Structures are given as C-alpha cells and as structure tokens.
Amino acid sequence: MHSLKMPIWLTAFVAAVYAFLHIPLLVLVVFSFNESKYGVSWTGFTTHWYERLWERQDIIDGLKASVVVGVSSTVISTLLGTLMALAIARHEFRGRRLMEAFLYIPIVTPEIVVGISLLILFVLVNFPLGLMSVVIAHVAFNISFVVVVVLARLQGMDRNLEEAAMILGADELTTFWRITVPLLWPGILSGAMLAFTMSFDDYVITSFVTGTGASTLPIVVYTMVRKNIEPSINAISTIILVITSLLIFAADRLGRDKPLVKSEE
Amino acid sequence: MNPFALRQAALRWFHRHKETQAWALLAPGFGWLGVFFLAPLLIMFGYSFMPRGEYGGVEAGFTLEHYARFADPLYIKILWRTLLDSTVCTLICLVTGYPVAYVVARATKWRNFLMFLVILPFWTSFLVRTFAMIFLLRDTGLVNTLLINLGVIQEPIIMLYTPFAVMLGLVYGFVPFMVLPIYASLEKLDLSLLEAAEVLGARPAERFFRITLPLSMPGVVAGCLLVFIPALGSFLTSDLLGGAKEILIGNLVQNQFTTARNWPFGSAASFIVMALVLLAVMIYLRARDRGNELGAQ
C-alpha cells in the first residue's frame, strides 16, 4: 500500500478518541473488582460483587427473561427476515422496490416511537403486558435488520451456483437445501447474532411494553443505575459487556468468512 | 399420487406462480411488521388527534389541540433544544470521527483490529455505556477523585446532570455511527488519485481538501444521518446524564406516557419526532442523489 505519512498531531488526536471510547468501559470493568463499596479509591481486588449478583433474585430473573426474550425473538425474526430476504432477492413481484424501502422505516424510526406506539396497541386491544408482548416488540424491530444482513449476503451470491445445481439435476427444493442454505448460513447466523444482541441490549422499547414478571436484564440494570451506586452494577455491566463482545466478535467472524462465493479470481 | 410426483407438481405450480411464491415468503414477516409496527404507528397518529382520556388513553372526538400546544414557548424551546443538541452532537461526532476513519483507512497493519475497536462500543449496551459515563462524571466519580487527589481542585466540579454531560454522553454514544460510513468511503478511495495529485504539485492540505474530502462526502453525509437520527429520538442519555434539567423531545414523549398520562399529546410529540426523522432521511436521499449525479459527470 502507498505509504502516506500521518502527522503526529493527527495520530495523537485519534489515539485520544480511542481512549475516549474505551477508557470509560475499561474503568468500569476494573472497578468491578474493587473492594471498596464507596467512591473510587482502589482498596484491593475482590470478586465479591460478582458473588453478590447470584444472591440477587431480580438479576437472576432478569437474565433469564433476557435470554428467553432474546432467543425467541431471534428465532422468529431470523426466520421471518430470511424468508423476506429470499423473496426480495430471488423473485420479481409488483411493489418490490416499495417493500425494500418500507423495510428501512423500522430501522430509522426512533426506539421511543416504536415503544410507545406498541404500548398504545397493546393497551387498545387489551393484550397483557409481559414476556409475550416484549417478544412481539423485539421481533418487530429486529426483522428489518435481519433482512438487510441476509439480503446483502444473498445479493453477493452468484446466481449461477443455483443454476449449476439445477442443470446438474437438483430441483428447486434440493438446490435450496444443498446450495442456497449452506452458502447463506453465515449471513443468517450473523443476522441472528445481530438480532440477539439488539434484543439483549434493548432498554427503551422494552421499558414501554414490559409488565410485571417480565423485567429483562436492562430493565433491572436501569433500576440499579437509577437507585445507584453499588459496585454490583459494575459487575453486571462487565458481564453484559463480555457477553455482547463475544457475540459481536462471533458475528463479525461469520460476516466475513472465506471468499464470498464468487468463484472468479 | 406418490410423494415424488406430488413434490414435482408442487414445484411446477410454484414455478408457474412466481409472484404467489414471493408473497408466500413475504407474508409472515410483512404481516408481523404490518400488525406490530405499521398499525401501531397509524393508531398513534389517530390518537394524536383525539381528546385526552382521564386515566391515560383517549376519548372519542377530534382535536388539533395537541399539535397546537407546540406553539407554546415551553415546547418550542424543547423542540429547539432537541434540534440544536442533535446538530451540535452531529458536528462534534464528525470532527472527532473523521480523523479516526481517515487514520484507520490508511493504516497498513492492525486495520481490522482498529476497526473492530470502533465497532465494539457500537454494539455494546447503551445502558452500560451511559452508566460508565456516570461513573466517570459524578461528584465522587473517577475524574473528580483524581483531580482532587492530584490537588488540582479542592471541591468536585459538578459535571453530572449538566448539558455538558448530556452532550458528552450523546457523542460518546454515537461517534462509531459516524466512523463506520466514512471509513467505508475512504477505504474505497483509489490512492493513485492522491499520487496523481502529488505529481501535479498538490501539497498535503490541498490533496486532502480537493481529493480526499470531496470523495468521502457520501460517507460523511451517511454518517451525519446515522448520528442525527438517533440523537433526535434519544431520551436515555438526557434522562440519566441530564437529570430533570435537560429535557429533550424524547423525554417529553416518555413523560406523557409514564407520569403525565397525556397519551394524545405524547402521540403528537412522537409524530413530530417521526416527521423530523423522515425529513432528515429525505434530505439525505436528496444529497446522495445529487452526489451520484456529480459522480456521474
């Protein structure tokens, strides 16, 4: 690559931005192991605050609720989103462009608008607020993201591969299962990871459509942040950070695995 | 009919009815979005024109009063502050994010890792990141403790629950949204263009302003949109970092549905947010199309 010298001030500035992005989280993690309950003076290493987490029923329940909501909304939105992406990428139908444009609306709509409009609907039709309503909401905001991810993968895929399978004697269904799905799989998985991460992290929309007994982890953490200041928040934040980082890392790996199907050099 | 023949017949039928097949694939997802995304928005739109119910909810009737309330200086101020904050936040993100994208795009080693470091906070729990800010900024937080211990200050500087904290939180939250698209457009930039400019006698600053910057404009415009939109609708940041002092339109909406129990007014407010978002998207599409036309010339 052509080497262009970076002025030192530019490098320094960028380093500062990286520090700004990462130091707050690093500090958070470090102090989750601090013995002192008050303030931020370092008094010694402990895993006490992590142990304390297991004694808190609300956190255990929140984690369970988050996993239940995350998994079920991910499964549903990945399935529906993948089907939609297949229709858009592989079929000509009237209103296709309109459909594509429509799919971007949920992505740009502010979370708060999604949340309250769903709240209005649920109250209007007397739908009980609970795990079910949260799952419904999460699916609604996740579908579009899944479609976008899977569609990108489908559009980068060589149509000739499917045609080659057909001329070799595979009918449409066989072609779908033996060629399309295996090649699309990384896209589907990274779409699913994305959906799970967003569901697992969501506070805003969940806060409107949740009900008693359906407090997900972010709802619990929000309450803790509000009431404040016990190092347990640092500990649970660290755990959330680790979980999401691992998911993102995995999704990132899957997103750019081997050469993307085009068999040319 | 044996299963194999049945399968062939079904495939044949679907082949002859491609559009039906497409809609069969679309129906579940589109249905879900229709019922749980589009319908709620329409109902909310309807609510914004109805009189307020006593215990939340609405009563039958038609009124424009909720929109009329936005003529009140109090609400004009909230709207104005929201727009101002979003714009300022976008500009700060641009100024901080562009250099990052530029340096990473030019990095030879570590490029993927550096980009991963930008993506990571992008997907990290917003709540956790906001808490990290509180942890740093509060009176007994790390910054104040450090400064006091170093003897720089005697009394803690009040940073939390100020407009400064809100802006810091917004920028902290949205910088990655700016970096990603700019990086994408800079990465595609053909470096031989810069060499050509160099051969033609352009100095570094000229090369940047006359080649690099114009060619990365699509990324800049997209990045601005990606920051501006969530900033417009944000309420968690101002809620947690701004205390009650810094009310943005997002907080207004939330209040109407939690404490104030004025649903139709809250609906009207969120429709104004929605309208602003769509306006921003439209301006973006315009800018993008104009850019494409220029590119084609």
Added chain:
Amino acid sequence: MSEIPVVEFAGVHKTFGAYRAVVDINFQIRKGEFFSILGPSGCGKTTTLRLLAGFEEPDDNGGTVRIAGDVVNKKRPYERNIAMVFQNYALFPHLSVERNIAFGLEMRKVSAADIPGRVKKAMEMVRLDPGQFARRMPAQLSGGQRQRVALARALVLEPTILLLDEPLGAIDLKLRKEMQLELKQLNKSLGTTFVYVTHDQEEALTMSDRIAVMDNARVAQLGTPAEIYECPRTRFVAKFIGESNFFEGVAQSQGPDGWLVEGPGGEFEVPTHAAITQGGKVAIAVRPEWLDIAAPGAAPPGENALRGTVSDVIYLGETLHVLVAIPEGSGDRRVTVAVRNEGQLSRPIRWTKGDAAVVCWKPADCQVLEDA
C-alpha cells in the same frame, strides 16, 4: 431417413418486458457436432443458451425448442439431462472438488458405490490428478484448475449435450489455446454434442464444426467456419469475423458473368447474385488478403481495379497491411490490402506512403452483401 437433430430451435422468441432478447431463432444441431454461437455482448447468444438449458422459457407462442425431438419449452433445467460449464465456472464454494463433481451423480441417483470411480475417471479425463486435487476446495485452485473441475463436473454425467458459456474467457491466452484444442478433442473422442457460446471469433473459427453468428437478437448467418469467413452474407458478419473492405455502388448492367457496378471510386464487376436488381444498390465485402496492389496501369487483365494513393504501411509480422486511400467524391475510402511478408530486410515491398497505386481483385473474390 434423416437423423433427428439433437437440438432444434424453431422460430424461438424471448422477450423480457419490452426488451426483445432473441427474435425468430432457427437452427438445428446434429449429434456430435461442435456448434458455436458467436456474437458481441448483448446479441442474444447467452439468452439462446439459457433457453436451451431451461433457465429461460420461450415466449408463449414463441416457437419451440426441441431436444432429441422432444419439445422442452416448459421443461425445468433438471429435467433436461444436459450438462453445462459456466462462464465463471460456478463451482460450489462449500464443496470439495470431488463433491462438486459427484453432485450431479448424486442428483441422478447413481449408486453410491459407483460414484468414486466415475469421479476419478472424470478428473483424469480433464487431466486433473485425483490424488492431488480431489480434496481441495475451489478457493484453493487456480483459474485453469477450476476450469477443469467445471468441465469434469459436467462430463462425469456422460451427457449427450454439453453447453459451454464462454468457458475460456477468464484464463490467460496460452492456457486458452491449449484448452481450445483439448475441448475439440474431447468433443470428437466422446461424441458429445458441444454447444459453445463465445464472443471471440478466432476461437469460434478454430473449434467449431458450424457457427451461428448472432447480431441484434437474431441469427445473422449460420454455416461452417469457411462459409462464415469466406461468404459473409451481411455487413455485420463481414465486419465481426475477420477484417473486410467494403465497396458500394449502383448496378448498371448485367453481363454473362455478373453485374457491372458503378461506385464513387470507379466501376467494378461483381458476380451474379439474387439480391442485385438493375439500378439497385450493391455492397460487396473483400478480405484484405484477396486484394492486390499494383502500379497504376499494371492491374492484371480481367480484375477490378480502383485507383488511389498509399496512405500508410503497417508492419504486422506475418503480413503487411498497405492502406490505400481511394478518392470517392466527398472523401477518401480507406482500403486495407494484406501483403505477404517475404522479409523486409532482404526483399522489402516497394510501397511507401504517397505512392500512386491501384487496388485490384478478381470479381469472383468479392462477396455480395444482402443488406446493401
């Protein structure tokens, strides 16, 4: 009794929306033939191949496609029992070389015991060492190797028809020449009918038994390489395959051997042709190597001769091209005359820029075009 053609297109039309991709395609392909469809991009050659493969279906009432006598208009690709090599090879990136080659056999329910042997045989047929390549993934192969895998994947099915869509486009020149010969040998040794789509006229001339030249969604001319090259029927064919000089004029009078044509650069004779009428326009094409150049007045008797000035001499190695400008009222007509190179250092040709000369040819050596 005449043999049933392996492939037959009869009045085939295909439109996409308002775009007419192919119009009234007619041809028959004989068993074992190496048949090329040649044309520039966008001429409809790929659509023609896709109609044969079954990826596209002809328009309603848009003629019939037959394979071995059966109408296959509505047959799906997997019901046609033909094989195909794609332009970009279309190897399944998630399957190893052997699994790629076995795919078609598995689909045809060949017994599992027979598959490894047939895969091995197919690999040997395309000269890929099974021990070395069977387990590799497509991404680990060079362009030429992928090409061979694609070929093996098609040939392992022992098809009666093999479709090839510009399979040599993506590999370098030397390898391409080698593959051309190999393909031709495979065609002859296996007795498989090859239908070969290409935009490369030289490739088509080298390999084919017959060529269909396509232009603007139609078949412009169908024939053996010699027929196509030596008797181009239209201006397009004459231009697209090889080089040609064109002369136009008006038919004056018919003699015993042909017509006398009055052109802006002078009179010339052309052979009798159905397309010529008294007073009608005539256009002819003459290959550069069939033209001669002579000093003014020195043209052999009985040959057509047009006067001009040498405007350039181009050294090409095997031949030299002498460009002659023939004045035609409003401007000059550039004519290319090919002259054999007998050694410019020892026996240089006598022509240099500015020389007065005549361009001459035997009336029988010109080709009357149908689209005058």
